[in-house]
Amino acid sequence: MEALRPKGAPDAGLSKSALYRAARAGEYDRIARGIYRPADAPAADWDWIEAAARRADATICLxxxxAIHDLTDTIPDTLDVAIPRGARIPATQAAISWHLFAKETFDLGRTQIPIPGAELQIGLYSPQRCIVDAFRLRGDVGHDLGREALQEWLRRGGKPAQLIAIAARLPRAKGPILxxxxxxA
Incomplete structure (x- = not known):
């Protein structure tokens, strides 16, 4: 089910106050400030829903x-989400780490995926882009993350030329990848 916001309540046949009453009565779950979901909706990741509801261009990264691509054993304690540099970082209740990526390269390796259990979509970077970003931002995410992901990706048959092509388009990435x-080797 789609996340419902108070301003969109009339589209669902509710007034704002009716939405708030329904939430107090347990008919809607409050995911975050201003974001509600029917209580009988299928299970879904509320952090993903909040990120996608706050920013249409939210993209899961790093x-x-x-972890989604199963290239690391690290369990992230926050959801890493990229938005274009210059955008306002939204206030969220969920455990989300917002990262600002350059507008020129923001869409490089980016796809939209459906959020399981919801009608929303969220962006997700390709495994190659994530590995390059892990090397490029190794000072922030740690030196082992990129190496671990690269080893697993190569073990599965990943082609180094794909990484180098992406690394050549991102600043500070080609040297560490090579x-x-x-x-x-």
Whole structure:
């Protein structure tokens, strides 16, 4: 079911006050400030719903995306979400780490995926983009994350040329990727 916001309540046949009463009565779950979902809706990740409801261009990145692609054993304690640099970082109740990525390269390796159990979609970076970002931002995410993900990706048959093509388009990425590939070869 779609996340419902008070301003969209009339589209669902409710007034704002009726939505609030329904939420108090247990007919709607309050996901976050201003975001509600029917209580009988299928199970869904509320953090994903909040990120997608707050920013249509929200894109799962870094450790969170590597975990989705099963390229790391690290369990992220927050949802890593990228938005274009210059955008306002939304206030959220969920455990979301917002990252600002350059507008010119924001869509590189980005796809939209449906949020399971919801009618919303959220962006997700490709495994190759996530590995390159882990090397590029190794000072923030740690040096081991990128190496671990790269080793697993290569073990599954990943092609180094794909990584180098993406790394060449992102700042501070090509050198560390080439060094890591050299060491692993």
């Amino acid at each position: 450790t969170s995306a590597l 060094q890591a590939l050299e060491l692993l």
